[in-house]
Every structure is written in C-alpha cells, then in structure tokens.
Amino acid sequence: MENLSKELIGASSIPIILSILSKNESYGYEIIQRIKELSEGKINYADGTLYPVLHKLEKKELIEAYWKVAETGRRRKYYRIKSKGKKELAREQENWITINTIISKLWNIEPRLT
Amino acid sequence: MENLSKELIGASSIPIILSILSKNESYGYEIIQRIKELSEGKINYADGTLYPVLHKLEKKELIEAYWKVAETGRRRKYYRIKSKGKKELAREQENWITINTIISKLWNIEPRLT
DNA sequence: TGTTATACTTAGAACTTCTATGTATATTGA
DNA sequence: TCAATATACATAGAAGTTCTAAGTATAACA
Known part of the structure; x- marks a missing residue:
C-alpha cells in the first residue's frame, strides 16, 4: 500500500468503512x-x-449483508450498517478526536476534529 | 488500555514517542x-x-540510548532521537495529515491538521 | 474470443503486540 | 526498621491480527 503506514491504515479502516456505509x-x-x-x-x-474486514464487521454485527443482482446482471453482496455499527462508529469518532487532541498538543497545532 | 482502541493506540504510539523525544x-x-x-x-x-517499542525504534536506528545515573542514584536508560528518527517523524506527520483529511471529508469536518 | 474489469472467498503465512514474569533499588510512612 | 510502594528496565512466548496468494465466476470490451 503506497507510502501510508500499515498501522495508520489499519487503525482507520474500520471507521472509514463504517462511515461510508453510514451514508449508503x-x-x-x-x-x-x-x-x-x-x-x-x-x-x-x-x-x-478488504473482504475479510467486512466479514469481521458482519460477525460482530456492526453491519449486515444481503445479495442483490445489479442491473448489469452481476450479483453483489451489499452491506448496510446496523445500529450497533452506528454506535461503534460514534465511539471510533470520539477516539479519533482524543488521539488528535494529544497529537495536536505535541505538534503545536490546533486540533479541529472536535 | 481504558477505552481507546488498540489499533489507534498502536498507530499513534510511534509518532507520539518520536515527538516526545524530538523535544527532550x-x-x-x-x-x-x-x-x-x-x-x-x-x-x-x-x-x-512500551519498552519493546523503544527497543524496536533503537534497532531501526531512529533513536539511540545511553545509560545515565540520575541525581537520585537510580540508573536510567535515556533515549535521544537520531536524524533518521526525525525524518521518520516528518513522514508520520504527513501520513497523519493524509488520513485526517480523508476522515474529515467523510465526517464533514474541516481538517485543521494541515 | 481473448483480455480486462468486476465481484467475492478463504487458508494459512507472516507479522505484531502485549501479558506475565523477572530483576533491582529508592522512597515513604507506619 | 522494615514493609509497601514507586521507580526502572528486560524479555520469552502466548495470543492475536492482517494480508498474500490462490481460487472461482461472469460481464464488458476490443
């Protein structure tokens, strides 16, 4: 994965996926x-x-899946966020803000993710 | 570790430690x-x-260590950042900003870590 | 009709992290 | 004075996670 560190990508993948699914x-x-x-x-x-991450989230009941056949005729497994997933997303957002605050203090930058 | 997710703590620990050592x-x-x-x-x-993380950073030559006896008489292993560590810190800061930008887009918040 | 893009799955290799345990000494306070 | 606590560091390996690599299948396109 390009230049971004694996740790950061790992830490952000779940909030990012849940955010995407919280919209559509x-x-x-x-x-x-x-x-x-x-x-x-x-x-x-x-x-x-990515797929194993989706399976993990499904297992934890943060999201749920169903099969749908697209207009193209191709079958797709759609995921939608569950209420447990929305709560988890809110928690993740708080965590993110907390870490950002700490990092901002260290880097002398004013945090805006608040 | 309290409530913060392990992933986030893991992803932030190295930039945080390097930041601390970049000051003193x-x-x-x-x-x-x-x-x-x-x-x-x-x-x-x-x-x-924490100690294994410091050892890892030392092995990667991002920081270096030396023993010192404190006024208290207790011996401590001091770490100082090396130039390679400073470069790594700069890279980590960029990464952090990149991820923050993505997350900000998703959460409809204006990023400030820029 | 061959190639590319779309679409999903999963075993297990590869890696990381933390727990648990150990050592040692200074300080505090009862 | 001595027990408890705080300071200070080390590390084997248990426990966990993530990603690679390989596989299946079909639609679109050239």
Missing part, C-alpha cells in the same frame, strides 16, 4: 473504489484485504 | 508518565508494552 449501502468492490477515490489513490485496498 | 531526551518510565499526562489518563502504557 454498498458492496466490497465499490467500497474499495470509494476509498481509493477519497484518498486520491493513496489507499488502495487489495480485495483480499 | 527521556527514558522509558518518564515517557509512560508523559503520555498518561498528555492523554489525561486515557492512554496508560504498561511498561512491558
């Missing part, structure tokens, strides 16, 4: 494209990396 | 206290968690 239902392949687009190409998940 | 030389025990203080108690590294 989506499916694996589209989520990968969306993240690539949002990051301007800096984060490029391999499919084999 | 310090030693393990003090770094733990400093992080606890900065995070208002939210991040409380176990010593067995």
